[in-house]
Amino acid sequence: MQRDTTKSFSYDAKARDGAARVGAITTPHGIVRTPAFMPVGTGATVKAMFPEDVEASGADIILANTYHLMLRPGAERIARLGGLHKFMHWEKPILTDSGGYQVMSLAKLRQIGERGVTFQSHIDGAAVELTPERAVEVQCLLGADIQMVLDECTSYPATRQEAKTSLDLSLRWAERCKAAFAARAEAGQALFGIVQGSVYPDLREESARALIGIRFDGYAIGGLAVGEGQAAMLDMVEATNTVLPKDRPRYLMGVGTPEDLMESIGRGVDMFDCVMPTRSDRHCQAFTWGGRLNLRNARYAEDATPLDPESSCPAAQYERAYLHHLVRSGEALGAMLLTYANVQFYQELMARTREAISQGRFASFADEVRRRYREAPAEEETDA
Amino acid sequence: MQRDTTKSFSYDAKARDGAARVGAITTPHGIVRTPAFMPVGTGATVKAMFPEDVEASGADIILANTYHLMLRPGAERIARLGGLHKFMHWEKPILTDSGGYQVMSLAKLRQIGERGVTFQSHIDGAAVELTPERAVEVQCLLGADIQMVLDECTSYPATRQEAKTSLDLSLRWAERCKAAFAARAEAGQALFGIVQGSVYPDLREESARALIGIRFDGYAIGGLAVGEGQAAMLDMVEATNTVLPKDRPRYLMGVGTPEDLMESIGRGVDMFDCVMPTRSDRHCQAFTWGGRLNLRNARYAEDATPLDPESSCPAAQYERAYLHHLVRSGEALGAMLLTYANVQFYQELMARTREAISQGRFASFADEVRRRYREAPAEEETDA
Numbered sequence: 001m002q003r004d005t006t007k008s009f010s011y012d013a014k015a016r017d018g019a020a021r022v023g024a025i026t027t028p029h030g031i032v033r034t035p036a037f038m039p040v041g042t043g044a045t046v047k048a049m050f051p052e053d054v055e056a057s058g059a060d061i062i063l064a065n066t067y068h069l070m071l072r073p074g075a076e077r078i079a080r081l082g083g084l085h086k087f088m089h090w091e092k093p094i095l096t097d098s099g100g101y102q103v104m105s106l107a108k109l110r111q112i113g114e115r116g117v118t119f120q121s122h123i124d125g126a127a128v129e130l131t132p133e134r135a136v137e138v139q140c141l142l143g144a145d146i147q148m149v150l151d152e153c154t155s156y157p158a159t160r161q162e163a164k165t166s167l168d169l170s171l172r173w174a175e176r177c178k179a180a181f182a183a184r185a186e187a188g189q190a191l192f193g194i195v196q197g198s199v200y201p202d203l204r205e206e207s208a209r210a211l212i213g214i215r216f217d218g219y220a221i222g223g224l225a226v227g228e229g230q231a232a233m234l235d236m237v238e239a240t241n242t243v244l245p246k247d248r249p250r251y252l253m254g255v256g257t258p259e260d261l262m263e264s265i266g267r268g269v270d271m272f273d274c275v276m277p278t279r280s281d282r283h284c285q286a287f288t289w290g291g292r293l294n295l296r297n298a299r300y301a302e303d304a305t306p307l308d309p310e311s312s313c314p315a316a317q318y319e320r321a322y323l324h325h326l327v328r329s330g331e332a333l334g335a336m337l338l339t340y341a342n343v344q345f346y347q348e349l350m351a352r353t354r355e356a357i358s359q360g361r362f363a364s365f366a367d368e369v370r371r372r373y374r375e376a377p378a379e380e381e382t383d384a
Numbered sequence: 385m386q387r388d389t390t391k392s393f394s395y396d397a398k399a400r401d402g403a404a405r406v407g408a409i410t411t412p413h414g415i416v417r418t419p420a421f422m423p424v425g426t427g428a429t430v431k432a433m434f435p436e437d438v439e440a441s442g443a444d445i446i447l448a449n450t451y452h453l454m455l456r457p458g459a460e461r462i463a464r465l466g467g468l469h470k471f472m473h474w475e476k477p478i479l480t481d482s483g484g485y486q487v488m489s490l491a492k493l494r495q496i497g498e499r500g501v502t503f504q505s506h507i508d509g510a511a512v513e514l515t516p517e518r519a520v521e522v523q524c525l526l527g528a529d530i531q532m533v534l535d536e537c538t539s540y541p542a543t544r545q546e547a548k549t550s551l552d553l554s555l556r557w558a559e560r561c562k563a564a565f566a567a568r569a570e571a572g573q574a575l576f577g578i579v580q581g582s583v584y585p586d587l588r589e590e591s592a593r594a595l596i597g598i599r600f601d602g603y604a605i606g607g608l609a610v611g612e613g614q615a616a617m618l619d620m621v622e623a624t625n626t627v628l629p630k631d632r633p634r635y636l637m638g639v640g641t642p643e644d645l646m647e648s649i650g651r652g653v654d655m656f657d658c659v660m661p662t663r664s665d666r667h668c669q670a671f672t673w674g675g676r677l678n679l680r681n682a683r684y685a686e687d688a689t690p691l692d693p694e695s696s697c698p699a700a701q702y703e704r705a706y707l708h709h710l711v712r713s714g715e716a717l718g719a720m721l722l723t724y725a726n727v728q729f730y731q732e733l734m735a736r737t738r739e740a741i742s743q744g745r746f747a748s749f750a751d752e753v754r755r756r757y758r759e760a761p762a763e764e765e766t767d768a
Contacts, residue, residue, distance in 0.1 A: 044709065048716035073685065073709045081688055081705055088706065301457065304465055318473065321465055325428060325457045332432035332716060 009146075009190040009217050011249045011270075017362040019241070019268040022354045025218075025249055027093040027145040028188035029085065032060040034249060034270040035353055037261070037346045038095060040278055043068050044078075044088040047278045048332070048339045051089040057313065057340065058347030061093040061145075063273040066138050067102035071121045071128070075141040083143035095273075096144035098135040098177075098194075101153045101222075101254075112152060114169070132176035136191075140184050147185070148220060149177040151194045156226040163198035170196050171210050178214050190217035192251060198223060199232045201239035208243040219244050220251040221269075225260075234263050241268040258287065258349055259373050262366035265353060277342035284327045286338055287345040288316070291372050295338065300324040307337075313344035393530075393574040393601050395633045395654075401746040403625070403652040406738045409602075409633055411477040411529040412572035413469065416444040418633060418654040419737055421645070421730045422479060424662055427452050428462075428472040431662045432716070432723045435473040441697065441724065442731030445477040445529075447657040450522050451486035455505045455512070459525040467527035479657075480528035482519040482561075482578075485537045485606075485638075496536060498553070516560035520575075524568050531569070532604060533561040535578045540610040547582035554580050555594050562598050574601035576635060582607060583616050585623035592627040603628050604635040605653075609644075618647050625652040642671065642733055643757050646750035649737060661726035668711045670722055671729040672700070675756050679722065684708040691721075697728035 008026070011034075015022040025032040039046045039054060042065045046054050054062065064084060069075060078087050085091055100117070103110060107119035107128075116131030135150035151170040154163050174193050181191045193211035197203030204221075211219060221240050224233045237252060244250055251271035252264050261272055277287060284296040289310035293300075300320040307323060308316035315337040326334030349369070356365035392410070395418075399406040409416040423430045423438055425446045430438050438446065448468060453459060462471050469475055484501070487494060491503035491512075500515030519534035535554040538547055558577050565575045577595035581587030588605075595603060605624050608617045621636060628634055635655035636648050645656055661671060668680040673694035677684075684704040691707060692700035699721040710718030733753070740749035 043713045043715055044706070045715050045717040048720070050717070050720065072713060073705075077686060077705075080686060081703070087703075087709075089702065302461060302464060319465070319471075321457075321461075322428070322471055322473075325471075329427045329456060331427055331429050332719060333429040333434070335716060336432070336434065336720065 008188050011218065011247060013246065015358040017357045017360050018266065020265050020353075020357045020362045021268065021270065022357045023249070023270060025093075025270075027061075027190070028186075029091060029093045029145050030060065032093055032271075033350075033354060035261070035265050035350055035357075036060060036271050037350050038063040038271065038273040039343050039346070040065075040273055040275045041088065041090070042275075043072070044084065046339075046343065048335045049278075049343065053340055054090070054343065055092065057344040058351060059092075059343065061095060062090060063095050063097065064088075064142065064144070065099070065102060066096050066135065066142070067099035067106065067130075069096075069142060070099065070130075070138045071123050071126075075138040079141040079143075085143060093145040094142075095146040096139045096142055096148065097253075098148040098150040099130055099138070100135070100150050103130060104153050104155070112169075114172070116150070116173075132173040133180040136177050136180040136184060140186070140189075144189070146190045146192060146218070147181065148192050149174045149194055149216075151196060151222060153226075154196050154198050154223045156198065156223070156228055158198045160198075160200055160203070163196070163200055163203050166198075167196045167203055167207050170194065171207065174211060175214055178216070192216055192218040192220050194220045194222040194253070195240050195244075196223045197236070199228050199236060201235065204236050204239045205243050208240050212243070212245060216248070218249040218251060218271075220253050222253045224252065225254045225256055230260065230263070233260075234267060237264055237267045237269060244268075257373070258346075258369055261349065262353075262369050265357075266362065266366055277346050278339050282335070284334075284338070285342075286323075287342045289345070289348075289372065293320075295320065295323045295327045295334075297324075307341055308345065311341065311345060311348060313341050313348075315340035316344070392572050395602065395631060397630065399742045401741045401744050402650065404649050404737075404741045404746045405652065405654065406741045407633070407654060409477075409654075411445075411574070412570075413475060413477045413529050414444065416477055416655075417734075417738060419645070419649050419734050419741075420444060420655050421734050422447040422655065422657040423727050423730070424449075424657055424659045425472065425474070426659075427456070428468065430723075430727065432719045433662075433727065437724055438474070438727065439476065441728035442735060443476070443727065445479060446474060447479050447481065448472075448526065448528070449483070449486060450480045450519065450526070451483035451490065451514075453480075453526060454483065454514075454522045455507050455510075459522040463525040463527075469527060477529040478526075479530040480523045480526055480532065481637075482532040482534040483514055483522070484519070484534050487514060488537050488539070496553075498556070500534070500557075516557040517564040520561050520564040520568060524570070524573075528573070530574045530576060530602070531565065532576050533558045533578055533600075535580060535606060537610075538580050538582050538607045540582065540607070540612055542582045544582075544584055544587070547580070547584055547587050550582075551580045551587055551591050554578065555591065558595060558600075559598055562600070576600055576602040576604050578604045578606040578637070579624050579628075580607045581620070583612050583620060585619065588620050588623045589627050592624050596627070596629060600632070602633040602635060602655075604637050606637045608636065609638045609640055614644065614647070617644075618651060621648055621651045621653060628652075641757070642730075643754055645733065646737075646753050649741075650746065650750055661730050662723050666719070668718075668722070669726075670707075671726045673729070673732075673756065677704075679704065679707045679711045679718075681708075691725055692729065695725065695729060695732060697725050697732075699724035700728070
């Protein structure tokens with residue numbers, strides 16, 4: 001699908017079941033059905049997947065990492081080559097993060113100031129500056145359908161004062177991003193604000209209200225899944241979502257397990273991203289309708305059962321014994337099949353979730369998912 | 385395609401142009417059009433390729449390595465799981481080597497005797513014995529359509545006496561393989577002998593004549609592409625092929641570049657295998673109709689040309705700039721796309737070769753391939 005500049009960004013709620021909701025986000029590159037899970041395409045590729053298989057899995061949108069792409073191959077280079085969609089053979093919507101989180105987690109010699117953050121590239125040591133204005137410029141060069149403001153991802157744990165200082169800086173940066181975006185973005189592109197405030201409900205509320213005052217196209221909940229635990233995370237989601245406007249999409253960043261998704265959707269979240277399904281191949285973890293499996297486990301050495309008989313993913317039809325052999329041997333095909341099956345499982349999970357919400361049976365559906373993942377916990381590796 | 389036990393192994397020559405020939409090998413899992421290039425599926429997978437893409441590339445047959453599979457996951461295990469075709473999702477013909485070559489190149493603490501070879505597994509150090517009888521047993525357990533005799537791959541360089549001693553041992557092993565195969569193989573399965581003799585034409589002839597006396601379903605030329613150079617290799621191919629029967633397929637093991645294939649086909653070879661197209665991804669080498677490219681080369685950083693505009697492979701439609709980015713970033717998708725494009729290039733090369741032979745213009749076709757590969761030599765890596 002080519003970019004359609006006549007389409008402006010919008011969110012339409014279609015159905016509701018408790019706080020859980022089904023909706024549709026319209027972007028220049030097509031519709032995103034929500035709740036939506038965005039596979040992570042860090043370096044202009046969803047790791048070990050052909051783009052057509054990402055699409056076949058049911059994904060309406062992927063996430064790409066501004067930090068990685070601005071360092072390699074460079075945002076200006078991608079723009080000269082026709083933009084990120086064309087570059088990576090993905091013509092559906094793309095959301096880009098602002099790069100702020102990776103600067104904190106990957107870059108060296110970070111220095112944060114009012115103006116922005118300077119750091120050394122983790123690839124070649126080059127000195128790089130990322131300001132709110134540059135973050136928007138890079139995301140415009142990439143041609144993202146949904147951009148994120150540059151924020152300071154508050155580290156965990158943080159005192160109330162640290163969280164407040166960090167939140168205030170993020171708000172000033174958010175205003176600068178909004179101004180830069182207004183000056184530069186193309187029709188239909190969207191900019192999301194990011195709620196911070198660590199684990200302090202009143203700071204979360206303060207952050208959300210201030211962002212609403214600036215007016216964004218959608219709102220993300222950031223700075224979570226960083227060690228605070230699921231209960232604290234869900235408290236913050238709840239505190240934030242009571243404040244966020246109902247006519248805008250809500251995006252919980254960097255989350256999570258199937259259980260996390262059920263809990264968060266039940267509290268009104270619409271969008272997610274997480275590296276878990278695409279990184280799990282390296283840990284040999286498979287997400288299936290029967291729960292989580294560790295394919296290295298010796299019990300699968302002669303298990304002729306398909307990986308996930310309940311999935312319609314072609315990769316999930318491969319026998320567990322073969323996948324066990326592939327991951328034990330370090331074969332690329334093992335990562336390819338597990339990633340495909342995991343990405344499609346997450347998409348099937350979202351599709352069934354949307355159906356359950358539309359039919360007013362979300363609570364029992366979420367219970368069933370929790371039960372399956374409780375009964376089949378992540379397994380320890382054993383020798384064959 | 386399921387195994388058809390009513391089909392017995394046969395080779396039918398269809399057309400001839402000089403010494404080059406077009407033919408068809410019938411096996412229980414289908415027809416192999418010759419000249420044929422067999423992608424290498426060492427560990428029950430053609431590296432970084434989905435089985436359906438190997439088939440889509442045009443491959444009629446793949447090679448699997450007995451040595452690797454007997455060590456991991458084990459031949460008995462694969463047999464319990466229904467055989468190698470089912471295990472690796474490949475229902476077309478499979479040729480297995482005997483394991484002899486890998487014992488020489490990979491295993492530790494090798495001891496060769498009249499009975500066979502004992503060695504330590506390179507994976508876990510386990511002591512393993514490979515005899516002619518065991519090599520056939522393993523290949524029967526895997527369910528290979530075409531099996532190879534266990535031979536001693538004569539090292540290079542070898543004196544005439546060393547080559548003769550080695551050749552004689554290989555002939556005694558070949559007789560034992562034939563006896564074991566006769567006792568155990570299923571209808572339609574085939575066993576190939578392997579001509580040795582280092583770079584001595586009279587020894588090659590002696591080896592070939594002795595093997596013909598034992599009577600095999602096909603004949604391979606082994607112990608070449610081990611450092612003797614292309615001219616010596618082609619001399620041995622010529623010396624051997626003048627002796628080999630015209631009603632049996634001829635297989636040059638472990639060869640080679642597109643130029644090697646043209647030279648060998650022009651001397652009457654029907655079958656090839658080589659890791660080059662499937663290992664080249666690790667070296668970032670692409671085989672295209674325009675010659676060989678090194679995708680790491682900085683010249684491709686903003687080259688929006690498809691990898692190979694002349695290929696019909698889906699992977700060859702990706703822009704060079706994107707492939708450059710992927711290989712520079714060490715992304716799995718780079719290996720996936722390059723391997724797919726290389727495997728399909730080799731298949732397209734064989735398809736066009738068969739067409740050229742059938743139309744009586746093989747010489748000019750081979751000249752054109754040589755010209756393209758001469759004009760675009762393998763490129764050195766440079767920095768971006």
